[in-house]
Amino acid sequence: MLKSSDGDWRAARRANARAAVLDAAWGLVRENGLAALSLRELAKRAGITTPTVYAYFESKNAILDAMFAQAAQSFVEFMSSLPASDDPVADMAAAVRRFSDFCVSDVPRYQLLFQHSVPGFTPSPESYGIALSALALARDLLARNGVHDPRHLDIWTAITTGLVGQQISNDPGGDRWTGLIEDVTRMFLAQYGDATQHKGES
Amino acid sequence: MLKSSDGDWRAARRANARAAVLDAAWGLVRENGLAALSLRELAKRAGITTPTVYAYFESKNAILDAMFAQAAQSFVEFMSSLPASDDPVADMAAAVRRFSDFCVSDVPRYQLLFQHSVPGFTPSPESYGIALSALALARDLLARNGVHDPRHLDIWTAITTGLVGQQISNDPGGDRWTGLIEDVTRMFLAQYGDATQHKGES
DNA sequence: GTCTATAAGTTGATAGAC
DNA sequence: GTCTATCAACTTATAGAC
Known part of the structure; x- marks a missing residue:
């Protein structure tokens, strides 16, 4: 019993220490960019030494994978x-805004997760599965709003990632493209949403 | 006179030598990615030595700027x-296809030009002006097809870059997203094109 | 677990002979 | 202009003392 709770303790302490290293890593890449993640700087931030x-973590890639x-x-x-109201445009626009908020609020996180932009790094299957x-979720949201064709889901992901990409690349900190979310959602649903078939009925 | 044509000769030879270095640089990044551009490998390819x-070129950044x-x-x-026919959808779809062909045919070039993804590098004002x-050109094309609102131009750039980005990131070598160009163009023009106002007239 | 010290490899850039 | 030789700084990763 004592031995087992000792093991739990140690496991918890180890998890805490790992989390502290990861926190330092996030702080570093948020300040200096993903490419500036070096183990020296990381260790300095975490108050430890490189070894x-x-x-x-067994390697730098293991750190990136945990991140x-x-x-x-x-x-x-x-x-x-x-939200799930009776207004498809509002619901889907809210989802895109949520998505864009997530991306623009932490650009290095966005780059790591969606742009695969770290030269030697590929996420492990487990990590990738979470993504x-x-x-x-996006597929379910579209299905709830009458979009079922997988090609239309591809169009939807292209539009949303396009908005976010332009926002981050060409107007960081602004809202030049995120301010277009409602318009774009309306455009998409006018072409591919449920209302398309229902227009003749009104 | 002799002195001046001597100068021309030397300038031309110098330009050729610069071009040869740049060609080697393009070959290198096309094979190994933008991040793998090192002056040692570059010199080896060009058949010269690092000095x-x-x-x-006065620095690595000068090489990147020339590229x-x-x-x-x-x-x-x-x-x-x-092309400039009487079919707006066909014309604009052709332009997007041209754009996507340019991007997918040389991904490192696309990343250098549009993704600003080289850590310490910012293009000089002269180079950026060309871009x-x-x-x-895109603005003129949209204007010719009845799209004048700058917000709609932003929507258009988001859609086109979104298609290309998804294609390159998630289906390299395929056509999962580039095959949607015509559909997307139709969707965009149905909402924002000239035909919108003309529908009642037909 | 944590350290000092260091290995073994990059990198961009330069000095100086020819 | 082109080379040999090298600098100074950085990288990830490890050996071994405590």
Whole structure:
């Protein structure tokens, strides 16, 4: 018994220490960009030395993978509770706004999660699986609003990632493209939403 | 006279040597990615040594800037002659297809030109000016098809870059998103094109 | 677990001979 | 202009003392 609770303690302490390293890593990439993640700077931030980092992560890629998993988990939680009213445009626009808020509020996280922009890094299947489950949320949302064709889901992801990408690349901190979310949602649903078939009935 | 033509000769030879270095640089980034551009590998490819590279470019950033200018120039030329029929959907879809062809045919060029994804690099104002003149082409094309609101131009750039970005990130070499160009163009023009006002007249 | 010290490899850029 | 040789700084990762 004592031995087992000792093990729990140690596991918890180890998890805390790992989390502290990851927190330092996030702070570093938020300030200096994803490419500036070096183990030296990371260790300095975490108040330890470089070899100690290797006591908790077996490599730099393992750190990136843990960050990817954290980002994916945050994304799923952030997108999981969305309003469901009787107004499709409002619901879908709210989802896009939620998505864009997530992306623009932490650009390095966005780049790690969606742009695969770290040269030698590929997320592990487990981490990637978490990210994939978020696409299912988008599919459900569209289905609830009468969009069933997978091609239309592809169009929807292109539009939303396009808005976010332009916003981040060409107007960081502004709302030049995020301010177009409602218009774009209306355009999309006018072409592919439920109302398309119902127009003749009104 | 002799002195002046001597100068021309030397200038031409120098320009050729610079071009050869840039060609080697493009080959390198196309094979190994933008991040893998190192002066050692570059010199090896060009058949010279590292210090000789500095006889033609004052720094690595100068090389990247020359590459950016080349990319922007290619882009303007690639996009400058576009069909102008009486079918707005066909014309605009052709322009997007041209754009996506340009992007997917040379992904590192696309990343350098549009994603600003090289850590310490910012293009010089001259090089950036070339790139900006290409956006004017898109604006003219939309104006010719009855789209005048600058907000709608922003929507258009978001859609087109979104399609290309998804294509490159999630289906490289395929046509899952580029195959949607015609549909998306129809959707956009149905909402914002000339035909919108003319529908009641037909 | 945490450290000092260091390995073994990059990188961009330069000095100086020819 | 082109080379050899090298600098100074950085990277990830490890050996071994405590």
